């Protein structure tokens with residue numbers, strides 16, 4: 075087996091928590107579990123194996139043949155790992171706006187990385203135009219995922235390697251109400267859509283499209299929507315790629331960045347799926363579709379890639395800093411052997427049972443305080459002795475650290491917050507300290 079055979083055959087996971095209560099079950103095809111961490115491993119494999127079958131590429135040449143592609147990153151990772159294992163040189167031209175995590179990851183996978191200046195499709199600086207120009211000038215193989223029909227075949231099947239559409243059909247036992255997915259090149263939704271429609275005439279194929287992309291409007295009306303900004307990566311477009319086949323798609327759902335990123339957090343926390351922003355887009359749309367009563371049968375969507383490649387993006391950083399606020403930092407351990415004070419009512423019941431005179435609340439409080447002080451002092455002396463022994467053993471440089479960590483009742487060292495109960499013995503207000511401790515422990 076080589077790496078190309080490890081691509082595909084991904085699990086289909088049911089969203090048992092997120093889709094609870096909906097009239098249709100929702101499943102996620104876990105494409106983030108491919109070797110390169112995205113659905114694009116399938117595309118990359120298809121583009122390279124198809125070129126080899128046509129004799130355009132030959133593996134393991136000396137010098138190696140060169141593959142070049144304009145890519146937002148995931149196709150590049152797929153190309154890089156397949157190219158590496160088959161002895162090709164791989165060059166990825168990526169737009170400046172793409173998460174920087176992907177740039178270095180591509181280099182780590184052995185690809186050369188050219189970062190293109192910002193520019194729309196008409197600009198010679200556009201990443202796809204740069205890749206096409208360099209391929210032409212140097213006689214390199216342009217993988218051309220946006221227009222190469224082998225991309226659609228990666229999802230439709232028929233070349234002897236496993237494909238997304240047939241896998242989904244098999245995994246659902248041929249019962250599927252709708253397939254929902256975003257489109258970047260259109261290869262996946264067109265390939266899966268065509269495969270399923272040929273077998274299940276009633277199946278609905280729904281595109282999830284970011285607000286700001288024009289593709290959804292093109293599907294729904296035939297006219298491209300306005301070109302606006304959006305932060306989800308790898309999907310949506312301001313132009314229609316030839317691998318997006320309108321007849322394979324029934325309608326499009328428009329999804330905001332905010333909804334997509336909020337869903338990523340829920341997928342991670344509630345379903346155990348550590349995925350990127352576009353998987354959130356897909357799942358928001360899939361839940362909408364599954365809520366419709368005119369859909370009958372399971373709804374399948376795609377977890378397109380792993381979250382690891384988005385660590386540097388603003389939405390991921392905002393999420394990380396929110397989670398960082400919830401971290402719990404442990405205080406150094408200080409044994410608490412003093413007795414917890416019995417409740418007033420319990421003490422009075424015991425006194426009654428023993429035939430003793432029942433104490434007033436004031437007497438009860440005073441006794442409890444005396445007991446606490448005694449327990450506390452005993453503990454203070456024990457820790458004191460322990461710290462002293464450790465200091466005698468520790469090398470000189472370690473002493474300050476030890477001293478800061480273990481403030482003692484005798485007050486030999488200064489400045490410890492960790493042993494607050496013992497400070498009280500010098501100052502006297504045990505109750506305040508104990509209460510503060512109790513609050514902190516709750």
Ligand SMILES: Cc1ncc(COP(=O)(O)O)c(C=O)c1O
Nearest residue numbers: 257258259260261262308352378
């Ligand atoms: C990150 C990412 N890339 C690509 C795609 C779609 O792939 P294609 O280029 O085949 O349209 C998706 C679909 O959800 C995606 O989320």
